[in-house]
Amino acid sequence: MPLEIIRTSSIIRExxxxxxxxxxxxxxxxxxGALHEGHMSLVQRARQENNVVVVSIFVNPKQFATGEDFDNxxxxxxxxxxxxxxxxxxxxxxxxxxxxxPNGFCxxxxxxxxxxxxxxxxxxxxxxxxxxxxxxxxxxxxxxxAYFGQKDYQQCAVISRLVCDLNMDVQIVPCPTIRExxxxxxxxxxxxxxxxxxxxxxxxxxxxxxVEEALKNSKLPLRQAxxxxxxxxxxxxxxxxxxxxxxxxxxxxxxxxxxLPHGNGRGPVLxxxxxxxxxxxxxxxxxxxx
Amino acid sequence: MPLEIIRTSSIIRExxxxxxxxxxxxxxxxxxGALHEGHMSLVQRARQENNVVVVSIFVNPKQFATGEDFDNxxxxxxxxxxxxxxxxxxxxxxxxxxxxxPNGFCxxxxxxxxxxxxxxxxxxxxxxxxxxxxxxxxxxxxxxxAYFGQKDYQQCAVISRLVCDLNMDVQIVPCPTIRExxxxxxxxxxxxxxxxxxxxxxxxxxxxxxVEEALKNSKLPLRQAxxxxxxxxxxxxxxxxxxxxxxxxxxxxxxxxxxLPHGNGRGPVLxxxxxxxxxxxxxxxxxxxx
Numbered sequence: 001m002p003l004e005i006i007r008t009s010s011i012i013r014e015x016x017x018x019x020x021x022x023x024x025x026x027x028x029x030x031x032x033g034a035l036h037e038g039h040m041s042l043v044q045r046a047r048q049e050n051n052v053v054v055v056s057i058f059v060n061p062k063q064f065a066t067g068e069d070f071d072n073x074x075x076x077x078x079x080x081x082x083x084x085x086x087x088x089x090x091x092x093x094x095x096x097x098x099x100x101x102p103n104g105f106c107x108x109x110x111x112x113x114x115x116x117x118x119x120x121x122x123x124x125x126x127x128x129x130x131x132x133x134x135x136x137x138x139x140x141x142x143x144x145x146a147y148f149g150q151k152d153y154q155q156c157a158v159i160s161r162l163v164c165d166l167n168m169d170v171q172i173v174p175c176p177t178i179r180e181x182x183x184x185x186x187x188x189x190x191x192x193x194x195x196x197x198x199x200x201x202x203x204x205x206x207x208x209x210x211v212e213e214a215l216k217n218s219k220l221p222l223r224q225a226x227x228x229x230x231x232x233x234x235x236x237x238x239x240x241x242x243x244x245x246x247x248x249x250x251x252x253x254x255x256x257x258x259x260l261p262h263g264n265g266r267g268p269v270l271x272x273x274x275x276x277x278x279x280x281x282x283x284x285x286x287x288x289x290x
Numbered sequence: 291m292p293l294e295i296i297r298t299s300s301i302i303r304e305x306x307x308x309x310x311x312x313x314x315x316x317x318x319x320x321x322x323g324a325l326h327e328g329h330m331s332l333v334q335r336a337r338q339e340n341n342v343v344v345v346s347i348f349v350n351p352k353q354f355a356t357g358e359d360f361d362n363x364x365x366x367x368x369x370x371x372x373x374x375x376x377x378x379x380x381x382x383x384x385x386x387x388x389x390x391x392p393n394g395f396c397x398x399x400x401x402x403x404x405x406x407x408x409x410x411x412x413x414x415x416x417x418x419x420x421x422x423x424x425x426x427x428x429x430x431x432x433x434x435x436a437y438f439g440q441k442d443y444q445q446c447a448v449i450s451r452l453v454c455d456l457n458m459d460v461q462i463v464p465c466p467t468i469r470e471x472x473x474x475x476x477x478x479x480x481x482x483x484x485x486x487x488x489x490x491x492x493x494x495x496x497x498x499x500x501v502e503e504a505l506k507n508s509k510l511p512l513r514q515a516x517x518x519x520x521x522x523x524x525x526x527x528x529x530x531x532x533x534x535x536x537x538x539x540x541x542x543x544x545x546x547x548x549x550l551p552h553g554n555g556r557g558p559v560l561x562x563x564x565x566x567x568x569x570x571x572x573x574x575x576x577x578x579x580x
Contacts, residue, residue, distance in 0.1 A: 009457060013457075013459065104451075105455050106401055106402040106403045106404070106451065106455065107399065107400065107401045107402070107421075107451065107452055107455035107456055108399075108400050108402070109397065109398075109399050109400075109456070110397065110398050110399075110400065111396055111397045112396040112397070112398070113396045114396070131397075135456055136455075136456055136457050139456055139457040139458055139459065140457045142459070161394075161396065161397065162397055165395050165396065165397035165426075166397055166399070166425055166426055166429055167299060167303075167426050167429040167430045168429055169303065169429065169432070
């Protein structure tokens with residue numbers, strides 16, 4: 001079947017209703033385009049688990065603050081469409097901003113607490129934009145399941161909370177981070193890196209892996225993990241700023257400075273970092289077992 | 291069929307799915323109980339327009355501020371249940387607060403702008419509580435149509451905006467205010483009035499009607515409507531405070547101080563008031579054509 005491209009929310013809503021009436025399960029992957037293998041891994045997973053796969057491409061103005069890269073966000077709709085067609089996606093939803101935010105639009109959805117931490121500290125309006133648009137997209141497409149990459153770990157956590165808190169009838173499926181062969185987490189923003197930065201970028205992952213190993217082998221006390229991670233990241237020559245780099249409770253995203261939340265010295269923890277390489281902001285994380 | 295009483299959101303969700311799978315249309319009336327003929331008019335309308343009628347009773351803590359009447363809000367579940375049974379309601383959803391707001395709940399839905407005006411000025415956290423719980427109830431029950439009384443005109447406007455902005459797949463049906471024979475708008479809070487206040491209360495409606503007539507007969511210039519209305523309301527002996535009383539744009543709820551928004555001297559306007567009679571806060575409104 002060919003890829004159906006739909007540009008208005010009223011039409012995709014009818015399309016979705018038709019599929020539901022036929023008893024079909026819809027897997028949905030909301031994206032901002034500039035697709036890479038990370039996105040395609042979500043598509044493959046959705047393809048396996050559902051009868052119909054819907055992908056949206058919408059560069060959501062409300063999740064970018066003034067001075068962020070909204071205007072320059074990478075776009076390649078030709079390449080995106082080809083990738084989706086090859087992957088057997090059924091429907092591509094590509095709305096205009098005026099369809100999503102018509103005149104008079106004045107509603108926001110906010111998840112509190114976990115949105116204040118990690119990326120939320122540095123992008124204070126970001127998650128409100130994400131939760132508002134994701135609520136809208138989920139309501140428009142009405143999927144059975146929606147797929148999100150764990151590279152954006154905090155986003156996954158926020159959306160899971162949102163869907164639970166607002167009793168939305170959709171299953172959120174977090175999927176593993178896909179990495180380049182050298183370890184760099186795939187991201188649409190990697191295209192911003194100059195050759196020197198790109199060569200340095202895998203060291204972000206290596207730094208996290210180093211701290212993981214040291215923690216697991218008890219060579220590094222938990223309370224020194226953040227200092228060690230910062231030290232490693234700042235030693236990368238193209239890193240101009242470390243926004244955050246530490247060990248966090250995977251649920252609350254509160255920094256763990258000493259004792260694990262469950263108190264017995266064991267359990268999952270999240271190593272998460274955000275750095276700037278030149279002007280490019282990169283994030284990555286590792287969910288590890290201690 | 292008997293009235294089915296459901297107390298948990300997971301069960302009513304499954305019940306709703308079953309009805310939808312049978313192709314049935316669900317009419318939904320969210321209430322805080324203490325039902326009166328106003329609520330029952332919504333039930334009757336829903337009964338006419340749908341296959342299944344669901345009523346919820348949930349006194350929503352989040353829409354009451356500290357010092358408001360949450361603890362004393364009238365409750366008479368026996369009487370409510372009897373009324374719903376007689377009216378042929380199919381399902382009564384009566385969740386506990388811990389089902390609606392479980393531990394860790396941290397999401398809010400906010401409609402901006404129109405919530406700052408009228409009641410929003412005097413109850414600044416009220417509408418956020420309303421929009422959050424209505425979003426949840428609509429997601430849980432997933433009705434075809436939801437019915438709201440225009441006695442709470444601003445609430446109707448806010449919920450219509452919410453449903454449109456978040457692309458919720460439900461039709462909001464605003465229904466006319468039901469009044470006692472003497473003109474007092476029905477409200478669960480009328481029970482708070484002492485005999486003297488109750489005797490005075492119809493004068494609120496009479497004051498609005500007086501201003502309506504005077505505006506229609508061009509005996510009162512629009513810019514003097516608010517002064518006249520305040521004068522009339524303050525002349526009611528048990529009225530202790532007029533919180534707002536004026537003429538408003540029925541869409542934006544911005545006060546009209548002189549020229550009608552459409553500029554040609556004609557069009558619908560809203561007369562709306564909130565007063566305190568002793569300790570009891572009463573609101574009422576009239577949508578009129580000029």
